[in-house]
Amino acid sequence: MTAEPEALARLSDLAAAFAGTPEGDAVVTAVAALREALAVADDVLAAQPAASAAIRPEPAAPQAATPAVGEPEPYVVALAPTDPLAGREAVEVTELTERHLLHNPDEVPEWREVAAELRGPTIRTSVSFALGPLATLDQQLDHVAAANGILIVPRSRVESAGRSDVTFVVVADVPARVVSPRVRARWHRVDSAG
Template sequence: MDLRKLRYFVAVAEELHFGRAAERLHIAQPVLSRQIRALEEELRAQLFVRDRRSTELTAAGRQLLEDSRPLLAAAEALRRRVALAARGTSTFTLGFMPGITVTEPLRTLTERHPGLAVDLVRTTWDDQTEVLHDGRADASIVRLPVDPRGLTVRPMYSEPRVAILPVTHRLAGKESVDVADLAEEHLLNEPDAVPEWKAVATELRAGGAARTRGYRSIEEKLEHVAAGLGIAIVPLSTSEYYTRPDVTHVPVGDLPPGQVAVAWVAARRSRLIYEFADLVTR
């Protein structure tokens, strides 16, 4: 497959507009159209349905989009690893989610391998596994659930989840609350991340007010909680790491604990990755 044509295809599939995709790719629209037609001829399949008002993916196009993303990510990962190898430097890059401390296992790894260059990549819910597929990280400490396709995921530990509240909130200071106590609140997480709250949430009932987006970064959530614009559900370690005087946390007793794991691309056969995984899961 011609990776350049695949990149062009993904741009059009994500924009669903040839003009915007051409601008994003910094090429002329007629050139982009010709490349897409050439790709369709190679695959012997129509990828888009176009008229004057819209561009839509066909079933073949949707399948190609699903398969193209990991293929392009793998190609980018290969490029990164070859570039590092060409420098002659032994490196290990670790992704990690907010609130997770990785100092001790990394220190042990560097003590065992003098001269090893270690780098860290702070991740979010959106890219905690993406950094593995595109080669930015060799391993990643992730908060489950994640899409396990193409990955080895090894459990590390679990921890309670807590509700982050303004210090003036009616529930602040309680030893524990239940999910039902939070049914009237506005949740700043994506609802799918806390299905137990989603099942009882007043704002999601038929006829309720339109819901605003969930916030991915802990900093955004804390700012909105402090302003009285909602609450957030986070792992205990995150709430303890990101402290501030205008918010507090309360354990949610009937929420299952959050799971933390180490993940890496299953096809990788790196001795350093396996050694690090053993260190953090021991």
Template structure:
């Protein structure tokens, strides 16, 4: 039996909406057509994938398993089409995903010296899309911030960096040289608590509940707008904070919070020489940067802490930034 990818796409829409009407609207097809296609898929599989009752549409155990497998399968099919289309072009190309605050210029320069005929494209990603673009083929390789879902990916750790809390100008803690997680216990966090487990363990809003709603945030700039307005705080990697600057948001180092981990990631099934060579270029340039920093420290210059790197909160207008 050959699976029909179109039917699988229809199934995923219904499984995610759990409502035939909304799924049909999302797919831009008539609801009766959608219902017939789902019935046809069930006939192909020899199993019921939806439990249809007066209580609504629910996934059966077979449906839950199908959803788990269908999403990566469809992403792989989409990635295949993108890669074939790219390979058909006269000029070879490599698309690299990267998170805000991460500078790839040394790596792209080193890679271009080895592959002068390759067109390197950079794709800015977000926390939500950094792995998605690898799975669906929009990017061949990505520089990601951990943790990420590693299924089907090759992940190579690169470095760690401190994280800072972003506070609105005038906040009682904004003039401090640094704070502890306990100092932030009464604050509203504008991100998933799992992203900052140290805060989650002491947060008053999680203990007292219900937790105020966190709006859907897609970009760093949106998060900073909310911080500046006094809607809450967020904890960000140091380099991301330094990438954005605005006078109404202040970064403050957090002494007892875990670092942000940066890694390379690419689909484990890829055997592309270009992907391998770019990974080597990133690793080498990152190692060179680390070595230079270490040499300076050994020469008698102490490594700057997060406050010195960005400027003391009370001495400048303070940068802001993403998760």
């Protein structure tokens, strides 16, 4: 059993403990939908092995090579070119605490734990409510370029974006992590759909 089904099982168990509350019921429903979507995706990929090779994005320009499967890769922050940190080779996560993260803060717990915008009452006060949903990488990078926020993501998530209006800087104290081919394929499908 891989880590993803185990994580879904843990999330489902945790949500079930809060069944009867709007939040718990919403998470139980979301986990069920996610399980169904993952099963459909697995069936499609299993039925069309050539499709899994076609999912990999082609790099837009010569860049650092995508890490081999199972190899950890660094996290980078996407910044507007006008950001004072944009010219640096590396930054620390504490230097990013006053900036708005344009994606789920749970994806970068190192930032979430020190982020200024997540301290105190945050319900419906986040900049994210004003910006609305940003479903694709291009939408998120458009907002980075406009200096509305930042992204902190694995380098392979943005390396093929080919954006000259956004700067990518390594976040030195966010540990490199292994990104599974399945996650990379999911990124590509979401970004291509937008």
